[in-house]
Each structure stands twice: as structure tokens, then as C-alpha cells.
Amino acid sequence: MSANLSTRNFRPYTGEKARIARAYDYLVLVLALFLFIGSFHLHFALTVGDWDFWVDWKDRQWWPLVTPLIGITFPAAVQAVLWTNFRLPLGATLCVACLSIGTWIARVFAYHYWNYFPINMVMPSTMLPSALFLDAVLMLSNSLTITAIFGGSAFALLFYPSNWPIFGMFHLPVEAGNSQLTVADMFGFQYIRTGMPEYLRIIERGTLRTYGQIATPLSAFCSALLCTLMYTLWWHIGKWFATTRYLNRI
Amino acid sequence: MKTTTQNNMGENFVKTIDFPKVIKKQQDTLLNFLFFLGMIFSVYMLTIQPVSAHGEKNLEPYVRMRTIQWYDVQWSKQQFNVNDEVSVTGKFHVAEDWPISVPKPDAAFLNISTPGPVMIRTERYLNGKPYMNSVALQPGGDYDFKVVLKGRLPGRYHIHPFFNLIDAGQVMGPGVWLDIGGDEADFTNDIQTINGKSINMETYGLANGIFWHSFWALLATAWLLWWVRRPLFIARYRMLHAGMEEELVTPLDRNIGKAILVGVPVLVFVFYTMTVNEYPKAIPLQASLDQILPLSAKVNAGVVEVDTLRAEYRVPERAMKLSLKIKNGSDKPIQIGEFATGSVHFLNKAAPLPQQNDADGVVAAEGLSLDNPTPIQPGEQRTVLMTAGDALWESEKLDGLINDADSRIGGLIFFYDTEGERYVSSVTAAVIPKFN
Numbered sequence: 001m002s003a004n005l006s007t008r009n010f011r012p013y014t015g016e017k018a019r020i021a022r023a024y025d026y027l028v029l030v031l032a033l034f035l036f037i038g039s040f041h042l043h044f045a046l047t048v049g050d051w052d053f054w055v056d057w058k059d060r061q062w063w064p065l066v067t068p069l070i071g072i073t074f075p076a077a078v079q080a081v082l083w084t085n086f087r088l089p090l091g092a093t094l095c096v097a098c099l100s101i102g103t104w105i106a107r108v109f110a111y112h113y114w115n116y117f118p119i120n121m122v123m124p125s126t127m128l129p130s131a132l133f134l135d136a137v138l139m140l141s142n143s144l145t146i147t148a149i150f151g152g153s154a155f156a157l158l159f160y161p162s163n164w165p166i167f168g169m170f171h172l173p174v175e176a177g178n179s180q181l182t183v184a185d186m187f188g189f190q191y192i193r194t195g196m197p198e199y200l201r202i203i204e205r206g207t208l209r210t211y212g213q214i215a216t217p218l219s220a221f222c223s224a225l226l227c228t229l230m231y232t233l234w235w236h237i238g239k240w241f242a243t244t245r246y247l248n249r250i
Numbered sequence: 251m252k253t254t255t256q257n258n259m260g261e262n263f264v265k266t267i268d269f270p271k272v273i274k275k276q277q278d279t280l281l282n283f284l285f286f287l288g289m290i291f292s293v294y295m296l297t298i299q300p301v302s303a304h305g306e307k308n309l310e311p312y313v314r315m316r317t318i319q320w321y322d323v324q325w326s327k328q329q330f331n332v333n334d335e336v337s338v339t340g341k342f343h344v345a346e347d348w349p350i351s352v353p354k355p356d357a358a359f360l361n362i363s364t365p366g367p368v369m370i371r372t373e374r375y376l377n378g379k380p381y382m383n384s385v386a387l388q389p390g391g392d393y394d395f396k397v398v399l400k401g402r403l404p405g406r407y408h409i410h411p412f413f414n415l416i417d418a419g420q421v422m423g424p425g426v427w428l429d430i431g432g433d434e435a436d437f438t439n440d441i442q443t444i445n446g447k448s449i450n451m452e453t454y455g456l457a458n459g460i461f462w463h464s465f466w467a468l469l470a471t472a473w474l475l476w477w478v479r480r481p482l483f484i485a486r487y488r489m490l491h492a493g494m495e496e497e498l499v500t501p502l503d504r505n506i507g508k509a510i511l512v513g514v515p516v517l518v519f520v521f522y523t524m525t526v527n528e529y530p531k532a533i534p535l536q537a538s539l540d541q542i543l544p545l546s547a548k549v550n551a552g553v554v555e556v557d558t559l560r561a562e563y564r565v566p567e568r569a570m571k572l573s574l575k576i577k578n579g580s581d582k583p584i585q586i587g588e589f590a591t592g593s594v595h596f597l598n599k600a601a602p603l604p605q606q607n608d609a610d611g612v613v614a615a616e617g618l619s620l621d622n623p624t625p626i627q628p629g630e631q632r633t634v635l636m637t638a639g640d641a642l643w644e645s646e647k648l649d650g651l652i653n654d655a656d657s658r659i660g661g662l663i664f665f666y667d668t669e670g671e672r673y674v675s676s677v678t679a680a681v682i683p684k685f686n
Contacts (some may be wrong), residue, residue, distance in 0.1 A: 007493045132517070166463070168526070169532075170454075173443060183441075227380045
């Protein structure tokens, strides 16, 4: 069995064997692509949900807390499988790229063409910078502990600043109805959502604002702490569910 | 045609297969199957009906009757074009007898039921005051409202004003059909920021968002391709288990990893700082609860007093019988003209209304009768048996009240004096069902 190979008697595959092994790589990659587009996107839609769906939910308190915390789950699990068994440091980037593909497909076809919302109102956030960083930390450290602490924290801390170039412009103030709103709030007011009344938004709630109006860094660091724990939990979930016993028979 | 020889149980025989016939048979079967599918699809397409309701009848009757009591709802027009504005105005009374199982309306959002944003909401007023967020309503309070909408997508739509009530759900007002004409491509929606910058809401920030998503997607794709270009799973698995880990992650890989560790955060914070400098006046999302007090009493204003003594629902007759003690405190004789509950209006034919206010109220034109139809004189107190009977109790699913845990009725009675002056009183009582 392959597991009993030693460096001394290791012979790389050549010829037909190499070609079949490569075909197997592509087969797994294509399947993984569709699997993660579907499963991670579903997981994300059911848990982060409205915070990622709507521009007027992307607040400075809950959005940077919830999104990375849920977003680090699948990357941690897939990293556990790909790094432990194959030393492939691309699990996080692969998962988040698949999530991005899934969310863009949903926003364009389901939200825009099917339900008529302008795409800019339902634009997804990005976690790709965070995922790249997480993969790099795992590759360089080869350590679950270091990746959980530093990679997990960075995953959360990078989220808000990496999305501000996309969503900052939606926070320009607008005067409407004798009150001050952001452009994002105006989207929520103007583009009618029958099942999404304004009061359902879980934004700007809680006591984080008590620290001199600096809610975002506090949320980000809170998320960073939780991400270290979430990363570890999902790493073990990934290891628990994954198996390579079929490779042992090759 | 092909001839084959087979050996079966030691006997030789010849079987002739006529391929064109077999293929023809298969084609016929397929055609029959497709024809059958086509028939089913045709029946489906021919009987398809446009959606004309929003589940408003499925909300429990006691919620529809005893929360938001709508009246005088009117639309400025029901046919208009893309970019035209249309307004819906009306009044509502927040029932005093608010159901105990429904949370109080501490946050309520006056909304419009539409199939997606086929119109946009440009203005909204409660008691003459503009407001943008949710509002706390007071049980027993009277309010009037106005919502201004602008056509966005051509089509024919069934539209209601309605309230989203926190933790309770949606309470629909009366619905109408709106016809929006014109061309979708003509729609414009420009607003101005406080600093005077004009924004096209349909496209604002989209190109910028796509750019940043694409930028990070390119880097991520490069990282993925960097690894995917090499043999992956089986080869790496074998090498790892052969102790060749160092060959799987090369020094160049590590250097790229270090570049990512430094470069990504630097890029993120450079871009972040650029954006902060570009939009220094950005503010957080706004989440205030608007505070708007009720109007001075419009319902139960003290002129006509009504006390509900008993309410019976006669199931076979589909009739609600309300025994009411009425005191006329006005200086003119009054008559009951209308009883409204759950957006259904029962009219008293004997007392013609000065006008029919609701644009699309569900109306029982002769649904209301009184045991004593003579007008109630000024200062008179009289006990009246009012019968609101019509099949609408069943078709509007209001008769489900007898199956509710909270089987109480609530509604509004509209009195009119000889000069057309209107007095509105709310009524509420436990309902006793009579099954025969």
C-alpha cells in the first residue's frame, strides 16, 4: 500500500499511471467545485443570510462579527483534509472562491432577474483576502494551533477593511423624510421587500458601542477570538468526516 | 435486417430481428410519451391563473379583526406608467382589544405587498409626518397614512398596503390591481446625498464592487492555479506517506506564502485607507425607531358610545349577531351604515352611505340588518341587534374564528347622521358559536 512507502523505495508514477492520477485530480477538483459551491453557499445563506444578502444589513457591529465566524467553517474543515493528507494549502481559498461563485450566481439570477432587485443592493461581501492569508499561515506554520490563533484571528480582522472599498460608498449620508439615512438605508426603504421590514434588521444592537463609538474594531476582535475557536472546531469536524482509506488501496 | 442464431436448451433456432421495425416502434413509443407530456403541460398552461392574493386570508381571523383595522383606503390611480407616481392613502385604528397572543406593536412597518420591487417607495407619511424606519403603534390609537410609489416594472399586479408587526406577522389592508405600462428601460431613480452628489440607485457602486471582487478573485485564482498545475491528490498522498514532505512545499512556495502574509494585509489596509479618505463623511447604517403619536381620537371619539353586550355567530346562516347598547351623544339622529371587520365591509342597505371610500374593499352590499332600523335620536340610548350576514364570512375565512384559541371579534361600526357626518366606534366581544 502507498502508506507503507518509504523515501528509499518511492517511485513516482509515470506514463499511463501518471495520466490516470492526473485525470483523477481533475475529477475530484470539478466535483469539489460543485460540492462547495452548493454546500458552502447553502450553509452561508442559512446562517449569515441577510447580513450578506442586503446592503442595508451590512452594519459595523454584527456584519463583521457574524460573517467571518460562519465563513471560516468550511475553510477550516477543507484545510484539515487537504493539508493533513496532501499538504495542499488551498482549502480556504478554494472554499471561499466557490462561495463567491455561488453567491454571485444567486444574486444575479435569483435576486436580480427573478425578483427584480438591483444587483448593487444585493452584492455579496468578499472573504478572499482572509482566505489567502489563512492558507498561507497554515502552509508556513504547519500547525493547527498557530493557524487557529493567528490565521483565524486575521481571517476575522481582515474582513471589514477588505470589504470597505466595496461598501464604504453605500454609507454616504442622505437626507430623506426629515431624517439622516445612508444610501444603503435608502435601498432598504425604496426597493420594497414584503418579507423584510426594517425592524427585522439586526444591526446596531447591543452594548459594543459604549466604547467611544468604535464598534467595528471591537466586533472584529470579538469575531477574531471566536474564529480561533470556530476554526479548531471545524478543523476537527473536517478530519472526522473525511477519509482517505480508498487511496490506501491504490 | 439481421439474422442471429441462438442456442437455447440444446436446440438451434434462427431468430430474425427487423431493426427498422424495432426503431419505428421505439420512435412511436417516444412520440406517444412526448404527446402525453405535451397534453399534461397544455392543460397546466391553459388553466394557469395569475396569483391574486398574498395569503391574507390565512392569517387567523382574530388577528385580522383585532389588530390593525383599516378603513378609507384609496389609491390615487390604478393605471400608470413606469416612472409615474401613485399614492395610497387611508386610515387605521389600532384595536384596543389587542389579542393577548399577539405581541404589542412596539415596532411596526407600513409596507406594500408587491411581487418584488415592481414599484419603489419614494415617500411615506404617518399622521402627516414623513418617516423612514419602523414605528411604535399605540393600541386604541388612530392614524392616517400615505405612501407614494413610483412605477418600475411594467405589468399587472395585485397590491395591498399592509403592516409588518414585530413578532406577529403581516396584517393586510384592502388590495387592488395596478396596471403599470411603459418600458422597464426608461426607469430612473436618482437621489442626492447630503453633499449634493447625484446617485443613480439602479447602478450605484456596482462597477466598483465588481472591480474589487474581480481583483481578489484574480489573486485567489492565481494561488489556486499555482497548486493545481502540479499533480495533486494521489501523487501528493504517496509522497507525503513516503516522507517526502519537503518536496511538496518548496522554498518558492514558502516565499510566496510569506509574500501573501505581508502583501495581503498591506493591500487590504492601503485600499481601506484610500476608501476612508475618499468617503470621509460615511456614516453608520441608521436604525432608529420613529416616534409618531396617534391622532386625536377618530374612533370612539366620545360622541357615539357603543357597548357590545353579546356576539353570536350562527354557522348555518353565516351571520354574526351583535347585541349593542348604543348611546347617541350627537345633536342629530344617527343610523348604522356599515360594519367593517378584517377588511370586509357589511353595508346597511336601509341607510345608504354618502360615499364608498374603500378602493377595493370586500363588500357585502346588503349584508347588514338591524332589528330596529329607525334612526337613534339625539340623547337616546338603545339596545340594537345588528346582524352581519353573508357568505363572505366563509369565503374570507373569517368564520374560522370559532376554531381560534382567542375567539373574540373586533371591528368598526360606522354611524351616519342626517347630514352625512360620520362617527366611528369600535366593538369587541367574545363570540358564541351557534351550530344550528
